[in-house]
Amino acid sequence: MSRREQPLRWGLIGGSTMALKWVGPALVRAGHTLEAVASATPARAEELAAAHQIPAVYTAWEDLLADPNVDAVYISSTNEHHAPQAIAAAQAGRHVLCEKPLALNAEEALAMIAAAREAGVVLATNHHLRQLPAHRAVRKLIAEGTLGRTLAARVLHAGHLPPEWHGWRLEVPAAGAGVVYDLTVHDVDLLRFLLGQEVQEVTALASPPLMASAGIEDAVMSVLRFADGALAFCHDAFTTPNAENRVEIYGSDAAVQIADGMFGHGGCEVWLVRDGERELIVESEVPDLYLSVAQEFAAAVQGSGRPSSSGEDGLRAVEVVEAVRESLRSGRSVRVPAGLAEVA
Numbered sequence: 001m002s003r004r005e006q007p008l009r010w011g012l013i014g015g016s017t018m019a020l021k022w023v024g025p026a027l028v029r030a031g032h033t034l035e036a037v038a039s040a041t042p043a044r045a046e047e048l049a050a051a052h053q054i055p056a057v058y059t060a061w062e063d064l065l066a067d068p069n070v071d072a073v074y075i076s077s078t079n080e081h082h083a084p085q086a087i088a089a090a091q092a093g094r095h096v097l098c099e100k101p102l103a104l105n106a107e108e109a110l111a112m113i114a115a116a117r118e119a120g121v122v123l124a125t126n127h128h129l130r131q132l133p134a135h136r137a138v139r140k141l142i143a144e145g146t147l148g149r150t151l152a153a154r155v156l157h158a159g160h161l162p163p164e165w166h167g168w169r170l171e172v173p174a175a176g177a178g179v180v181y182d183l184t185v186h187d188v189d190l191l192r193f194l195l196g197q198e199v200q201e202v203t204a205l206a207s208p209p210l211m212a213s214a215g216i217e218d219a220v221m222s223v224l225r226f227a228d229g230a231l232a233f234c235h236d237a238f239t240t241p242n243a244e245n246r247v248e249i250y251g252s253d254a255a256v257q258i259a260d261g262m263f264g265h266g267g268c269e270v271w272l273v274r275d276g277e278r279e280l281i282v283e284s285e286v287p288d289l290y291l292s293v294a295q296e297f298a299a300a301v302q303g304s305g306r307p308s309s310s311g312e313d314g315l316r317a318v319e320v321v322e323a324v325r326e327s328l329r330s331g332r333s334v335r336v337p338a339g340l341a342e343v344a
Helices: 017-029 042-052 060-065 079-092 105-119 133-144 179-195 288-302 311-330
Strands: 009-013 033-038 056-058 070-074 094-096 123-125 150-158 199-205 219-226 231-237 247-250 255-259 269-276 277-285
Touching: 009 017, 009 060, 017 033, 017 042, 017 288, 033 042, 033 060, 042 056, 056 060, 060 079, 070 079, 079 094, 079 105, 094 105, 094 288, 105 123, 105 311, 123 288, 123 311, 133 179, 133 247, 133 255, 133 269, 133 277, 150 179, 179 199, 179 219, 179 231, 179 247, 179 311, 199 311, 219 311, 277 288
Parallel strands: 009 033, 009 070, 033 056, 070 094, 094 123, 150 231
Antiparallel strands: 150 247, 199 219, 219 231, 247 255, 255 269, 269 277
Protein backbone atom coordinates (compact mmCIF):
# COMPACT_ATOMS: atom_id res chain seq x y z
CA MET A 1 0.00 0.00 0.00
CA SER A 2 1.39 3.41 -0.97
CA ARG A 3 1.79 6.19 1.59
CA ARG A 4 -1.06 8.21 0.07
CA GLU A 5 -3.45 5.23 0.42
CA GLN A 6 -2.75 4.73 4.09
CA PRO A 7 -5.29 5.86 6.71
CA LEU A 8 -4.83 9.41 7.92
CA ARG A 9 -3.39 10.06 11.36
CA TRP A 10 -5.48 12.75 12.98
CA GLY A 11 -4.91 15.37 15.65
CA LEU A 12 -7.90 16.95 17.38
CA ILE A 13 -7.53 20.65 18.17
CA GLY A 14 -10.16 21.66 20.72
CA GLY A 15 -11.79 19.63 23.47
CA SER A 16 -15.29 20.08 22.06
CA THR A 17 -18.40 17.96 22.39
CA MET A 18 -18.33 17.70 18.59
CA ALA A 19 -14.89 16.08 18.73
CA LEU A 20 -15.84 13.83 21.65
CA LYS A 21 -19.23 12.55 20.51
CA TRP A 22 -19.42 12.98 16.75
CA VAL A 23 -16.39 13.70 14.61
CA GLY A 24 -13.73 11.84 16.58
CA PRO A 25 -15.68 8.54 16.51
CA ALA A 26 -16.54 9.07 12.82
CA LEU A 27 -12.87 9.43 11.91
CA VAL A 28 -12.18 6.08 13.56
CA ARG A 29 -15.15 4.45 11.82
CA ALA A 30 -13.71 5.73 8.53
CA GLY A 31 -10.58 3.69 9.20
CA HIS A 32 -8.31 6.50 10.40
CA THR A 33 -6.46 6.82 13.70
CA LEU A 34 -6.58 9.50 16.38
CA GLU A 35 -2.99 10.21 17.38
CA ALA A 36 -3.14 13.44 19.39
CA VAL A 37 -5.48 15.89 21.07
CA ALA A 38 -4.85 19.46 22.23
CA SER A 39 -7.01 21.57 24.50
CA ALA A 40 -6.25 24.54 26.71
CA THR A 41 -8.49 22.81 29.26
CA PRO A 42 -6.47 19.77 30.40
CA ALA A 43 -9.51 17.93 31.74
CA ARG A 44 -11.21 18.09 28.34
CA ALA A 45 -8.09 16.84 26.59
CA GLU A 46 -7.80 13.94 29.01
CA GLU A 47 -11.49 13.09 28.56
CA LEU A 48 -11.08 12.91 24.80
CA ALA A 49 -7.89 10.89 25.10
CA ALA A 50 -9.50 8.38 27.45
CA ALA A 51 -12.66 8.06 25.34
CA HIS A 52 -10.80 7.37 22.10
CA GLN A 53 -7.50 5.87 23.32
CA ILE A 54 -5.51 8.82 21.97
CA PRO A 55 -1.82 8.42 22.85
CA ALA A 56 -0.60 12.05 22.81
CA VAL A 57 -2.20 14.81 24.87
CA TYR A 58 -1.20 18.48 24.62
CA THR A 59 -2.35 21.69 26.25
CA ALA A 60 -0.85 23.79 23.44
CA TRP A 61 -2.08 23.24 19.90
CA GLU A 62 1.30 24.37 18.56
CA ASP A 63 2.85 21.30 20.17
CA LEU A 64 0.31 19.06 18.45
CA LEU A 65 1.26 20.54 15.07
CA ALA A 66 4.86 19.61 15.78
CA ASP A 67 3.92 15.98 16.39
CA PRO A 68 5.34 13.90 13.46
CA ASN A 69 2.53 11.35 13.88
CA VAL A 70 -0.16 13.81 12.74
CA ASP A 71 -1.16 14.05 9.05
CA ALA A 72 -4.39 16.02 9.42
CA VAL A 73 -6.20 18.05 12.06
CA TYR A 74 -9.84 18.51 12.97
CA ILE A 75 -10.31 22.01 14.44
CA SER A 76 -13.28 22.42 16.77
CA SER A 77 -11.99 25.16 19.03
CA THR A 78 -14.09 28.28 19.57
CA ASN A 79 -14.58 30.29 16.41
CA GLU A 80 -12.00 33.00 16.96
CA HIS A 81 -9.22 30.39 16.96
CA HIS A 82 -10.11 28.74 13.64
CA ALA A 83 -8.07 31.02 11.40
CA PRO A 84 -4.74 31.11 13.29
CA GLN A 85 -4.86 27.39 14.01
CA ALA A 86 -5.77 26.41 10.44
CA ILE A 87 -3.13 28.68 8.92
CA ALA A 88 -0.46 27.29 11.23
CA ALA A 89 -1.59 23.74 10.50
CA ALA A 90 -1.36 24.31 6.75
CA GLN A 91 2.08 25.85 7.12
CA ALA A 92 3.10 22.75 9.06
CA GLY A 93 1.93 20.58 6.15
CA ARG A 94 -1.20 19.26 7.89
CA HIS A 95 -4.51 18.84 6.09
CA VAL A 96 -7.35 20.70 7.81
CA LEU A 97 -11.00 19.88 8.50
CA CYS A 98 -12.39 22.94 10.29
CA GLU A 99 -15.68 23.36 12.08
CA LYS A 100 -18.11 25.94 10.79
CA PRO A 101 -18.01 28.86 10.61
CA LEU A 102 -14.71 28.58 8.79
CA ALA A 103 -13.69 31.97 10.24
CA LEU A 104 -15.16 35.07 11.83
CA ASN A 105 -14.82 37.14 8.66
CA ALA A 106 -13.96 36.85 4.99
CA GLU A 107 -10.45 38.24 5.44
CA GLU A 108 -9.56 35.41 7.82
CA ALA A 109 -11.17 32.81 5.56
CA LEU A 110 -9.22 34.07 2.55
CA ALA A 111 -5.97 33.82 4.52
CA MET A 112 -6.82 30.22 5.46
CA ILE A 113 -7.50 29.31 1.83
CA ALA A 114 -4.29 30.98 0.67
CA ALA A 115 -2.22 29.14 3.30
CA ALA A 116 -3.70 25.77 2.30
CA ARG A 117 -3.11 26.41 -1.40
CA GLU A 118 0.48 27.50 -0.82
CA ALA A 119 1.18 24.41 1.29
CA GLY A 120 -0.64 22.05 -1.07
CA VAL A 121 -2.93 20.69 1.65
CA VAL A 122 -6.67 20.11 1.76
CA LEU A 123 -8.84 22.64 3.63
CA ALA A 124 -12.47 21.68 4.24
CA THR A 125 -15.37 23.08 6.26
CA ASN A 126 -17.51 20.73 8.35
CA HIS A 127 -20.90 21.63 6.84
CA HIS A 128 -22.22 18.12 7.48
CA LEU A 129 -25.81 18.76 6.38
CA ARG A 130 -24.71 18.45 2.74
CA GLN A 131 -24.31 14.72 3.45
CA LEU A 132 -27.97 14.08 4.20
CA PRO A 133 -29.47 11.87 1.44
CA ALA A 134 -32.68 13.91 1.58
CA HIS A 135 -30.77 17.09 0.83
CA ARG A 136 -28.84 15.45 -1.99
CA ALA A 137 -32.07 14.11 -3.48
CA VAL A 138 -33.61 17.59 -3.42
CA ARG A 139 -30.48 19.12 -4.95
CA LYS A 140 -30.80 16.61 -7.82
CA LEU A 141 -34.49 17.41 -8.33
CA ILE A 142 -33.73 21.12 -8.54
CA ALA A 143 -30.78 20.62 -10.90
CA GLU A 144 -32.94 18.44 -13.17
CA GLY A 145 -35.61 21.14 -13.35
CA THR A 146 -38.38 19.19 -11.61
CA LEU A 147 -39.42 22.25 -9.61
CA GLY A 148 -39.15 24.65 -12.55
CA ARG A 149 -37.81 28.10 -11.78
CA THR A 150 -36.98 28.55 -8.10
CA LEU A 151 -39.24 31.17 -6.56
CA ALA A 152 -38.76 30.95 -2.79
CA ALA A 153 -37.40 28.89 0.08
CA ARG A 154 -38.02 28.64 3.80
CA VAL A 155 -35.67 27.23 6.45
CA LEU A 156 -36.95 26.63 9.97
CA HIS A 157 -33.89 25.96 12.11
CA ALA A 158 -35.02 27.04 15.56
CA GLY A 159 -34.89 25.04 18.75
CA HIS A 160 -33.94 25.27 22.41
CA LEU A 161 -30.19 25.23 23.04
CA PRO A 162 -29.44 22.38 25.46
CA PRO A 163 -27.51 23.22 28.63
CA GLU A 164 -24.35 21.40 27.51
CA TRP A 165 -24.06 23.83 24.58
CA HIS A 166 -24.33 26.95 26.76
CA GLY A 167 -21.27 28.97 27.75
CA TRP A 168 -19.35 30.91 25.11
CA ARG A 169 -22.18 30.61 22.56
CA LEU A 170 -24.32 32.82 24.77
CA GLU A 171 -21.70 34.90 26.53
CA VAL A 172 -18.50 35.68 24.56
CA PRO A 173 -18.88 37.98 21.52
CA ALA A 174 -15.18 37.74 20.64
CA ALA A 175 -15.54 33.98 20.22
CA GLY A 176 -18.22 34.37 17.56
CA ALA A 177 -21.11 33.80 19.92
CA GLY A 178 -24.73 33.88 18.86
CA VAL A 179 -27.15 32.09 16.60
CA VAL A 180 -25.93 33.61 13.30
CA TYR A 181 -22.50 31.97 13.45
CA ASP A 182 -23.98 28.79 14.90
CA LEU A 183 -27.15 28.14 12.86
CA THR A 184 -27.64 30.72 10.11
CA VAL A 185 -24.28 29.74 8.61
CA HIS A 186 -25.67 26.21 8.14
CA ASP A 187 -28.80 27.57 6.42
CA VAL A 188 -26.70 29.61 4.01
CA ASP A 189 -24.43 26.73 3.08
CA LEU A 190 -27.33 24.32 2.64
CA LEU A 191 -29.34 26.71 0.46
CA ARG A 192 -26.29 27.36 -1.74
CA PHE A 193 -25.86 23.59 -2.03
CA LEU A 194 -29.53 22.92 -2.86
CA LEU A 195 -30.19 25.81 -5.23
CA GLY A 196 -26.82 26.05 -6.97
CA GLN A 197 -26.89 29.83 -6.60
CA GLU A 198 -25.21 32.58 -4.62
CA VAL A 199 -26.82 34.96 -2.17
CA GLN A 200 -26.66 38.57 -3.37
CA GLU A 201 -28.47 40.52 -0.64
CA VAL A 202 -29.70 39.99 2.92
CA THR A 203 -32.05 41.64 5.40
CA ALA A 204 -32.29 40.50 9.03
CA LEU A 205 -33.96 41.24 12.36
CA ALA A 206 -33.17 39.91 15.84
CA SER A 207 -35.39 39.47 18.87
CA PRO A 208 -34.24 40.88 22.21
CA PRO A 209 -32.04 38.17 23.77
CA LEU A 210 -33.80 35.74 26.11
CA MET A 211 -30.89 33.41 26.90
CA ALA A 212 -27.81 35.23 25.65
CA SER A 213 -25.89 38.13 27.13
CA ALA A 214 -26.70 41.63 25.92
CA GLY A 215 -25.54 42.27 22.39
CA ILE A 216 -25.54 38.58 21.39
CA GLU A 217 -28.32 37.41 19.06
CA ASP A 218 -30.13 34.24 20.14
CA ALA A 219 -33.12 34.51 17.76
CA VAL A 220 -32.84 35.90 14.22
CA MET A 221 -35.01 35.96 11.10
CA SER A 222 -33.24 36.61 7.80
CA VAL A 223 -34.34 37.08 4.22
CA LEU A 224 -31.83 36.18 1.50
CA ARG A 225 -32.08 37.22 -2.14
CA PHE A 226 -30.42 34.80 -4.58
CA ALA A 227 -28.89 35.51 -7.97
CA ASP A 228 -32.01 34.62 -9.97
CA GLY A 229 -34.25 36.70 -7.70
CA ALA A 230 -35.53 33.88 -5.49
CA LEU A 231 -36.10 34.81 -1.85
CA ALA A 232 -35.35 32.58 1.15
CA PHE A 233 -36.57 33.07 4.71
CA CYS A 234 -34.52 31.63 7.61
CA HIS A 235 -35.63 31.39 11.25
CA ASP A 236 -32.75 30.55 13.57
CA ALA A 237 -33.07 30.52 17.35
CA PHE A 238 -31.69 29.05 20.56
CA THR A 239 -34.84 30.09 22.41
CA THR A 240 -37.72 28.20 20.82
CA PRO A 241 -38.80 24.87 22.36
CA ASN A 242 -41.27 22.72 20.40
CA ALA A 243 -40.19 24.28 17.10
CA GLU A 244 -40.46 22.26 13.90
CA ASN A 245 -37.34 22.02 11.75
CA ARG A 246 -37.79 21.83 7.99
CA VAL A 247 -36.73 23.16 4.60
CA GLU A 248 -39.19 24.10 1.88
CA ILE A 249 -38.31 25.00 -1.71
CA TYR A 250 -41.02 26.45 -3.97
CA GLY A 251 -40.69 26.42 -7.75
CA SER A 252 -42.88 27.44 -10.65
CA ASP A 253 -43.85 23.80 -11.34
CA ALA A 254 -43.59 22.02 -7.98
CA ALA A 255 -42.39 22.32 -4.40
CA VAL A 256 -40.44 20.11 -2.01
CA GLN A 257 -40.66 19.91 1.76
CA ILE A 258 -37.84 18.36 3.83
CA ALA A 259 -38.95 17.47 7.36
CA ASP A 260 -36.61 16.98 10.32
CA GLY A 261 -33.31 17.31 8.50
CA MET A 262 -31.75 20.47 9.92
CA PHE A 263 -30.30 18.98 13.09
CA GLY A 264 -29.02 15.76 11.50
CA HIS A 265 -30.62 13.39 14.03
CA GLY A 266 -33.42 10.85 13.64
CA GLY A 267 -35.57 10.23 10.60
CA CYS A 268 -36.10 12.53 7.65
CA GLU A 269 -38.80 12.83 4.99
CA VAL A 270 -39.02 14.58 1.63
CA TRP A 271 -42.41 15.42 0.14
CA LEU A 272 -42.97 16.53 -3.46
CA VAL A 273 -45.98 18.84 -3.87
CA ARG A 274 -47.40 19.26 -7.36
CA ASP A 275 -50.87 20.03 -8.77
CA GLY A 276 -52.44 19.83 -5.33
CA GLU A 277 -50.96 16.38 -4.62
CA ARG A 278 -48.41 15.63 -1.90
CA GLU A 279 -46.15 12.60 -2.47
CA LEU A 280 -43.59 11.12 -0.06
CA ILE A 281 -40.45 10.56 -2.17
CA VAL A 282 -37.74 10.01 0.49
CA GLU A 283 -38.13 8.42 3.91
CA SER A 284 -35.04 7.30 5.74
CA GLU A 285 -33.07 7.25 8.92
CA VAL A 286 -30.31 9.84 9.01
CA PRO A 287 -27.04 8.13 8.06
CA ASP A 288 -23.65 8.68 9.65
CA LEU A 289 -23.16 12.19 8.27
CA TYR A 290 -19.74 12.70 9.84
CA LEU A 291 -18.51 9.38 8.46
CA SER A 292 -19.38 10.67 4.99
CA VAL A 293 -17.51 13.90 5.71
CA ALA A 294 -14.44 11.92 6.78
CA GLN A 295 -14.57 9.66 3.74
CA GLU A 296 -14.86 12.52 1.24
CA PHE A 297 -12.09 14.41 3.02
CA ALA A 298 -9.76 11.41 2.80
CA ALA A 299 -10.57 10.98 -0.89
CA ALA A 300 -9.61 14.62 -1.47
CA VAL A 301 -6.31 14.12 0.35
CA GLN A 302 -5.63 11.10 -1.88
CA GLY A 303 -6.36 13.15 -4.99
CA SER A 304 -9.46 11.19 -5.99
CA GLY A 305 -12.18 13.65 -5.07
CA ARG A 306 -12.94 16.84 -3.19
CA PRO A 307 -14.33 17.57 0.25
CA SER A 308 -18.09 17.95 0.36
CA SER A 309 -17.68 21.52 1.63
CA SER A 310 -14.41 23.18 0.65
CA GLY A 311 -12.60 26.15 2.12
CA GLU A 312 -14.16 28.26 -0.63
CA ASP A 313 -17.61 27.06 0.40
CA GLY A 314 -16.80 28.03 3.96
CA LEU A 315 -15.68 31.46 2.77
CA ARG A 316 -18.92 32.07 0.89
CA ALA A 317 -21.04 31.16 3.92
CA VAL A 318 -18.94 33.50 6.08
CA GLU A 319 -19.43 36.35 3.60
CA VAL A 320 -23.19 35.91 3.79
CA VAL A 321 -23.39 35.71 7.58
CA GLU A 322 -21.18 38.79 7.81
CA ALA A 323 -23.82 40.55 5.71
CA VAL A 324 -26.57 39.20 8.01
CA ARG A 325 -24.79 40.60 11.06
CA GLU A 326 -24.22 43.93 9.31
CA SER A 327 -27.94 44.08 8.53
CA LEU A 328 -28.71 43.43 12.20
CA ARG A 329 -26.39 46.27 13.21
CA SER A 330 -27.47 48.79 10.58
CA GLY A 331 -31.16 48.00 10.18
CA ARG A 332 -30.85 47.95 6.38
CA SER A 333 -30.44 45.49 3.54
CA VAL A 334 -26.82 44.57 2.81
CA ARG A 335 -25.28 43.41 -0.47
CA VAL A 336 -23.06 40.34 -0.33
CA PRO A 337 -19.64 40.59 -2.03
CA ALA A 338 -19.17 38.62 -5.22
CA GLY A 339 -16.60 36.41 -3.43
CA LEU A 340 -14.17 33.85 -4.82
CA ALA A 341 -16.09 30.66 -4.32
CA GLU A 342 -17.86 28.69 -7.00
CA VAL A 343 -20.97 26.75 -6.08
CA ALA A 344 -20.03 23.19 -5.16
